[in-house]
Amino acid sequence: xxxxxxxxxxxxxxxxxxxxxxxxxxxxxxxxxxxxxxxxxxxxxxxxxxxxxxxxxxxxxxxxxxxxxxxxxxxxxxxxxxxxxxxxxxxxxxxxxxxxxxxxxxxxxxxxxxxxxxxxxxxxxxxxxxxxxxxxxxxxxxxxxxxxxxxxxxxxxxxxxxxxxxxxxxxxxxxxxxxxxxxxxxxxxxxxxxxxxxxxxxxxxxxxxxxxxxxxxxxxxxxx
Amino acid sequence: xxxxxxxxxxxxxxxxxxxxxxxxxxxxxxxxxxxxxxxxxxxxxxxxxxxxxxxxxxxxxxxxxxxxxxxxxxxxxxxxxxxxxxxxxxxxxxxxxxxxxxxxxxxxxxxxxxxxxxxxxxxxxxxxxxxxxxxxxxxxxxxxxxxxxxxxxxxxxxxxxxxxxxxxxxxxxxxxxxxxxxxxxxxxxxxxxxxxxxxxxxxxxxxxxxxxxxxxxxxxxxxxxxx
Numbered sequence: 001x002x003x004x005x006x007x008x009x010x011x012x013x014x015x016x017x018x019x020x021x022x023x024x025x026x027x028x029x030x031x032x033x034x035x036x037x038x039x040x041x042x043x044x045x046x047x048x049x050x051x052x053x054x055x056x057x058x059x060x061x062x063x064x065x066x067x068x069x070x071x072x073x074x075x076x077x078x079x080x081x082x083x084x085x086x087x088x089x090x091x092x093x094x095x096x097x098x099x100x101x102x103x104x105x106x107x108x109x110x111x112x113x114x115x116x117x118x119x120x121x122x123x124x125x126x127x128x129x130x131x132x133x134x135x136x137x138x139x140x141x142x143x144x145x146x147x148x149x150x151x152x153x154x155x156x157x158x159x160x161x162x163x164x165x166x167x168x169x170x171x172x173x174x175x176x177x178x179x180x181x182x183x184x185x186x187x188x189x190x191x192x193x194x195x196x197x198x199x200x201x202x203x204x205x206x207x208x209x210x211x212x213x214x215x216x217x218x219x220x221x222x223x224x
Numbered sequence: 225x226x227x228x229x230x231x232x233x234x235x236x237x238x239x240x241x242x243x244x245x246x247x248x249x250x251x252x253x254x255x256x257x258x259x260x261x262x263x264x265x266x267x268x269x270x271x272x273x274x275x276x277x278x279x280x281x282x283x284x285x286x287x288x289x290x291x292x293x294x295x296x297x298x299x300x301x302x303x304x305x306x307x308x309x310x311x312x313x314x315x316x317x318x319x320x321x322x323x324x325x326x327x328x329x330x331x332x333x334x335x336x337x338x339x340x341x342x343x344x345x346x347x348x349x350x351x352x353x354x355x356x357x358x359x360x361x362x363x364x365x366x367x368x369x370x371x372x373x374x375x376x377x378x379x380x381x382x383x384x385x386x387x388x389x390x391x392x393x394x395x396x397x398x399x400x401x402x403x404x405x406x407x408x409x410x411x412x413x414x415x416x417x418x419x420x421x422x423x424x425x426x427x428x429x430x431x432x433x434x435x436x437x438x439x440x441x442x443x444x445x446x447x448x449x450x451x
Contacts, residue, residue: 118294121258124281125288126355127311136307140298 004197006173007181014089014164014177015157018096022104022153023146025097030108030145031138049102056099056162063095063167087169092177095167096157103152111145112138144219148212155208158201226250226261226415229444232408234268234359234391237381238441239402241395242412248395249291251412252361254445255393256288257281263445267359267391285313287357287390289348289365295336301347302332308355315356326350326380342373346380353384359441360392366401378404391441 029048033041051059066073067085074084085091119141123133139146161179168175170184178197185194226247232238240248253259257272258281264274272279295304309317323329326346331339339347345365352360362381366374382405385392396402402409411419 118290119296121281122288122290122294122296123307124258125256125286126308126351127282127285127313128307129282132311137296137298141296143298 003172003176004181004193007176007178010089010173010175011158011177011179014092014096015154017093018100018157019150019153021093021097022100023150026101026104026108026149027139027146030105031112031134033105033109034112048105051099052102056160057166059099060095060163060166063091063098063163067091067094067167086167087171087175089174092164092168092175095163096160099160099163100153100156103156104149107145107148107152108142109145111142111148115141144215147215151208151212151215155205158204226254227446228412228415228417229263230410230417231440231442232410234441235389236407237385237392237394237405239394239396239406239409240412241397241402241406241409243397246412247415248397248412249363250415251443251445252288252363252393252395255359255443256286256361257284258288261445263443265443265445267441270358285356285358287352287355287360289345289352289360289362291364291367295339295344295347295351297336299336300332301328301334301336301339304336304347304351305332305354308351312354312356317354317356319354322350322353322384325384340373341369342377345369345373345377349377349381349384353388353390357390360390361395362392363395364397367396367398374401381405393441 029044033045033048064086065071068074069084074082077083077085085094115138119137120133123137124130128136158177159179160177161183164170164175164177165180168177168180170176170180178201182194182197182201185191185197228247228251240251242248250259250261254261254263255265255272257265257279260278265272266274270285271277272284295301296307299307305319305323309319323332326349328343328346328350331343331347336344336347349362349365366377369377378401381392381394384390385405392405394401394405409419410417
């Protein structure tokens, strides 16, 4: 049972850290995509969406290579005594960030786009600089998008399997998450525990989706 | 097409009058700097735009009341007013007097989503005024309101204009508003000014001698786009 507790702990920490990192990373990307008329925009949109269509094993494979000891990216970390990020919690976080990126960027981008030009014009005529406007108008007005992004990323990270298995290696207490634990329980024919854990995740996923809908309904009505 | 040049005393209400599609809104946006056109804009001694420079909107002391309510929806009525006061460069404003004049006292703590059209435009007007502008631009601010709300706000604008001495450019195609408010009228048609008050004649009409005219608001703006 301690194995299970540590798997739950790793899963929740991974989802929480990934969510926080992605809110920070996806905000400038979503902002740029919502405001730019650049031709690059379509390319960036496609790149951001890639993790949705790629098999997790493909994504996991490339991440494994990129974070491995022979990767040029890892050369940058050599001065800090880091040879590889594979099979570590930090590596899992990076993998989860890439894997869930579209689920953070899309709602944030949509929220920014739905603001239109008017609030920005208003803020400018009230002498708010563009940076001031970003923090005091754009972000608070797009808060529903941020909440949606946070819930989606958290839930999606909890539901991850392929990527975390490839780059994490399922080390108990370190990189073994709940979804992998279920798979191992089934392998060991431990059906009762697999049932319990799978049921728990089912309830969790349902609660997340339900709260998304409730947020949408409540805030949607408020804005109209 | 817009090709408009004018020069009016920077005091009182100057109505910009014309049918829809004549370029009134484009002209106002260009004066505020929200739209970038070729030309120059000068308010009193301040050059906002000429051949070399284009002062960004947030560095112009301009007040703008948009046609539809444009209150920031994530802030209360007071939050909207405070947003403007915080950024008005430390100018002192008669907040209480203004709130009373525009009958906003009981609305201050309300969320802006729960205001009527007339209430919203009164808040928008108050917000523009507490931002301590040098000139107030109003783009058909009453066009979406019913007669009753209009009749309530028009005298408020007239009083505020008189008391504050703030020059107002007032875009409208409503004869009643123009008649009640305007000290002078610029008529716009198909992007051109077709009728501009003769300055000397107009000054005496306003009851001002040329010596009393403190400053001019001038603009000459051109654009190839449709207004």
